[in-house]
Amino acid sequence: MKLIIAYIQPHKLNDVKQSLYKEEVYKMSVTNSLGCGQQKGYHESYRGVGMEVNLLKKVRLEIAVNENFVERTIKAIIDGAKTGQIGDGKIFVLDLPECIRIRTGERGGEAIG
Amino acid sequence: METKVIIDTIWVLITAKMVFFMNLGFAAVESGFARAKNCVNILSKNFIVFAVSSLGFLIIGWGLMFGNGNGFIGLKGLLFAGGADNSPATGEAYRGVYSAISWTGVPLWAKFFFQLVFCGTAATIVSGAVAERIKYISFIIFSFVMAMLIYPIIGHWVWGGGWLAKMGAFDFAGSTVVHSVGGWAALTGVAMLGPRIGKYGNGMIKAIPGHNLSLATIGTFVLWFGWFGFNPGSTMSADPYAISHVAVTTNTAAAMAIMSATITSWLLLGKPDLGMTLNGCLAGLVAITAPCAFVSVGNSLIIGLIAGVLVVLAVLMFDRLHLDDPVGALSVHLVNGIFGTLCVGLFAQDKITGTATGNGLFYGGGLTLLKAQLAAVVSVGVFVLAISTATWAVLKAVIGIRVSREEEIRGLDIGEHGNEAYAGFQIFTTE
Numbered sequence: 001m002k003l004i005i006a007y008i009q010p011h012k013l014n015d016v017k018q019s020l021y022k023e024e025v026y027k028m029s030v031t032n033s034l035g036c037g038q039q040k041g042y043h044e045s046y047r048g049v050g051m052e053v054n055l056l057k058k059v060r061l062e063i064a065v066n067e068n069f070v071e072r073t074i075k076a077i078i079d080g081a082k083t084g085q086i087g088d089g090k091i092f093v094l095d096l097p098e099c100i101r102i103r104t105g106e107r108g109g110e111a112i113g
Numbered sequence: 114m115e116t117k118v119i120i121d122t123i124w125v126l127i128t129a130k131m132v133f134f135m136n137l138g139f140a141a142v143e144s145g146f147a148r149a150k151n152c153v154n155i156l157s158k159n160f161i162v163f164a165v166s167s168l169g170f171l172i173i174g175w176g177l178m179f180g181n182g183n184g185f186i187g188l189k190g191l192l193f194a195g196g197a198d199n200s201p202a203t204g205e206a207y208r209g210v211y212s213a214i215s216w217t218g219v220p221l222w223a224k225f226f227f228q229l230v231f232c233g234t235a236a237t238i239v240s241g242a243v244a245e246r247i248k249y250i251s252f253i254i255f256s257f258v259m260a261m262l263i264y265p266i267i268g269h270w271v272w273g274g275g276w277l278a279k280m281g282a283f284d285f286a287g288s289t290v291v292h293s294v295g296g297w298a299a300l301t302g303v304a305m306l307g308p309r310i311g312k313y314g315n316g317m318i319k320a321i322p323g324h325n326l327s328l329a330t331i332g333t334f335v336l337w338f339g340w341f342g343f344n345p346g347s348t349m350s351a352d353p354y355a356i357s358h359v360a361v362t363t364n365t366a367a368a369m370a371i372m373s374a375t376i377t378s379w380l381l382l383g384k385p386d387l388g389m390t391l392n393g394c395l396a397g398l399v400a401i402t403a404p405c406a407f408v409s410v411g412n413s414l415i416i417g418l419i420a421g422v423l424v425v426l427a428v429l430m431f432d433r434l435h436l437d438d439p440v441g442a443l444s445v446h447l448v449n450g451i452f453g454t455l456c457v458g459l460f461a462q463d464k465i466t467g468t469a470t471g472n473g474l475f476y477g478g479g480l481t482l483l484k485a486q487l488a489a490v491v492s493v494g495v496f497v498l499a500i501s502t503a504t505w506a507v508l509k510a511v512i513g514i515r516v517s518r519e520e521e522i523r524g525l526d527i528g529e530h531g532n533e534a535y536a537g538f539q540i541f542t543t544e
Contacts, residue, residue, distance in 0.1 A: 010542040011522040014311070032541050059542050 001096040008081040008089040016080030023076040029062040122219040124351040131342025132230040141332025143241040146323035146440040150524025152534035158240040166233035169260030177265035184276035213274030217349035238295025241440035243302040251514040282485040286347035288403030288453030296447025297497035308437030333391040355466040362413035369417030370397025377425040396424035400453035407461040458483030
């Protein structure tokens with residue numbers, strides 16, 4: 001089992017979700033976060049004074065998958081999130097030793113579903 | 114100086130300032146009903162539109178609306194309200210080019226300022242309907258056209274001694290002149306812009322909830338308060354009987370519309386939606402705006418009752434038609450502006466507060482008044498639809514009226530203004 005963590009642009013979230021749905025990946029967790037990347041930030045201004053913003057808004061997705069779903073999930077995320085521009089995001093794949101469904105107590109691959 | 118002139122002037126200016134205050138109401142309602150990422154943009158539109166209206170009305174709007182001319186537009190004293198005028202002289206004693214408004218005994222600038230805030234109200238109605246996807250610059254330019262052309266010409270027809278007034282159509286405080294004009298212009302904007310991304314798709318209608326219903330409620334209270342200037346102030350004289358009557362018809366219609374909108378949405382949608390309740394209040398106020406000085410308090414109950422039902426049904430209808438209106442401006446101002454105008458033809462009682470309107474259909478006046486009101490509704494609709502469609506079309510062709518897809522999703526605050534409304538807070542991406 002793997003835990004896939006992806007950081008994407010907030011405005012691509014819907015595209016990524018649709019792309020995941022196409023691959024029959026429906027279970028996920030979404031959090032808002034701030035992040036630094038290779039982007040130099042964007043220029044904002046407040047009453048005429050410019051500000052450089054370095055911690056940019058990101059959306060973080062967490063998806064627990066069985067082995068056979070790892071590659072298609074990664075591909076779906078990339079399909080949805082990629083624009084070719086700096087700032088598209090990153091995907092991390094972590095080993096997931098255990099997974100438990102709280103309601104039924106199921107463990108392992110069945111809990112992931 | 115005559116005491117009456119002094120008191121009338123104070124009355125006109127105080128009520129005008131209450132109507133000015135309604136701009137805060139609009140800003141709060143619209144931003145409350147929109148998403149946080151577009152908040153600065155909506156506040157900006159509502160703020161700048163009053164400046165645009167003030168300038169446009171000063172430059173030529175007042176003159177087109179109230180200058181002596183023909184049945185369609187004013188032709189004298191067009192620019193900067195500079196025509197000859199000896200206000201506060203009234204009636205036979207009046208010498209000047211703004212005869213249509215010489216019935217009220219206050220100085221020229223008091224008349225001007227009072228009419229200006231009404232123009233501002235009409236222009237700001239559009240901003241809610243086109244919210245969250247219109248280009249700022251396109252909205253500003255359109256608003257100039259509203260203040261300098263569309264609004265004054267309609268105003269001339271009804272209040273400036275134009276052909277609708279001569280035909281016996283009545284609109285006390287502006288269900289037609291202000292609200293339906295704003296509504297028709299908003300309708301064309303909504304149609305030409307298209308819906309927000311994600312609103313309709315696969316035959317589904319998706320709710321896009323407002324980010325701050327507290328703000329929306331504050332705004333609605335401010336509008337309700339301001340309406341006590343909008344309607345009673347339109348007497349433009351401190352006539353104790355008239356202004357008291359109008360204050361009560363105004364409030365009664367609002368209260369009744371709140372109840373009927375709440376009940377209607379409760380029954381149709383399962384729970385009493387606050388957005389519907391707020392819109393119900395505004396619908397009642399819009400609907401009573403034309404008839405408030407011409408109908409009894411009892412009839413204002415009926416008018417408010419129907420307005421509240423109408424607004425809920427209209428909101429649902431516009432969504433079914435895939436006309437995306439984030440704040441319900443079309444349902445409130447257009448639908449109830451038309452309804453309120455027609456109510457004069459149904460419920461009016463001749464001289465109930467002094468004005469000789471003739472009786473409406475339900476008071477033995479036959480169809481005369483109703484036909485005049487209908488003529489007003491239709492002619493105003495045709496004119497405003499035509500000119501606003503043309504304006505949007507030109508803007509669309511030359512500079513575009515809608516922001517890019519990416520900007521719309523990221524939020525207009527960053528895209529149009531480079532500002533955030535809630536800097537330092539994380540605005541959640543939730544979809």
